[in-house]
Amino acid sequence: MNTTIALTPKQRLRALAEARRGVLVPGAFNALSARVIEDLGFEAVYITGAGVTNMALGLPDQGFMGLAEMAEHTARIRDAVALPLIVDADTGFGNALNVRHTVRTLERAGADCIQFEDQLAPKRCGHFAGKDVIGIDEAVNKIKAAVDARQDANLLIMARTDACATQGFDAAVERAARFAEAGADILFVEAVTTAEQVRALPARLPKPQLINMVIGGKTPIVGADELADLGYGFVLYANAALQGALLGMQRALGELKATRRLDEGSGLVASFGERQRLVGKPALDALERRYA
Template sequence: MNTKQQLKALAEARRGVLVPGAFNALSARVVADLGFEALYVTGAGVTNMWFGLPDQAFMGLTDIADHTARIRDAVELPLIVDADTGFGNALNTYHAVRTLERAGADCIQLEDQVSPKRCGHFHGKDVVETAEMVGKIRAACDARRDAGLLVMARTDAAAVHGFEAAVERAHRFAEAGADILFVEAVTTAEQIRALPGLLPRPQLMNLVIGGKTPITDAGELADLGYGFVLYANAALQGAVAGMQRALGQLRDTRRIDEDPAVVAPFAERQRLVGKPGWDALEKQYG
């Protein structure tokens, strides 16, 4: 199977596949190296790590497309790509889908926030009218060159209009053609347990470390029938903690030795970026 077919099979199996987020090609290589089955190209991660800014619509289509293409070159895993609100209206969404599909996306996630959007676990969100988002989903489906490209529809309506309204929107999004549904920032264990029985399509549950949704064991989510369990920025938060730990030691002791508890060994860094393969190519062509 190609990566789009792999991702569709994972979604339909509804076994709570863990999907870490990647914010650049090296983080994607780490995800693949650790044996995960799919990864998420995170808009928040790209915004935080490349611009040093919060997840409040500072990222554009070119930014996420560039990162998607680089990650596509780095790994062979299925890629779910965060396309925020589609970067405008339905026509902009159509163009965004064409661009991200060309960059290597296997699934494109769209959300129903008013632009400029913000992280789903921030306060102050608002959502567009249901009909506007339905139009974007239809545009996204029509824009696909490859019918195997998946469209994921996210709603942030739970924070604005309540849980029942979010479920109703998700139903409308499924009718419009969305392959995967994503109800963002639910706040109780009861809502988490209820969603799989309320919606017809495979679903993704987003677990934000420190966010509004209760952290729930992926095994339990698999038993409930979720397709994917997203940890969009676990790698980012781990990387920040690692940088702070290593640089704090450098500041305090004025040296860092090759201690695996503090830094990845030099040889491990070269392995992850594929240096042995490049050395072999150099010999072949030399």
């Protein structure tokens, strides 16, 4: 008799973090982008606050997206894919009590890991100028509140610090270490600016870490294999899908504007059939026949 018990998405994500093998995690900005990520064989999805803000509101990542909107996107993506979900919760949308409410809300929506950062509100993209961080004691207490608020002990809490930009690399590492002591499961030092800093982080912090490869951002791009060798748990490409989608739309619509026609064979668009496959139409057709 087969007694194997399948791991939950939260348990799978914890195992991936602890393996420290540089798991590539693309960002999703809606349910369809998450489906593409899963279809291509990636092992986890990051629900990006920047991407959701850009795509849903047409605005930059400067704190315009609220908790209710992120929870709604999380629930939709949870319904669309079975992969573990890491959810960007920005600053927790307020103080420690707001963080507690954020954890309860996003956990109900289907998050497997919730990321909090230590920026002063309103937050900014980690690779923008003009950001600042809250005091270390307040930041630590917000992580403690997040850890205490989870209903499922397997829910992971990721603690991000943006202190590198304003206080320097060593101060950012110290903050991350304090977050680990407060119970954070995964650490994220955002926007380091040199290859030496990228190489140093895994040796200086005890918990599994995520590093963010922002295409065009402040951190030098390093291959995932090298990052795995260094001991990173996750390699985040939060908005690679979004930037690829933007370029794809510009090219396809530019061709339409220039030539006044666009065909499946142009190489600029997915086929009609591929679009229906990704949104699950064959499975729904089978259900329709079953219930007819």
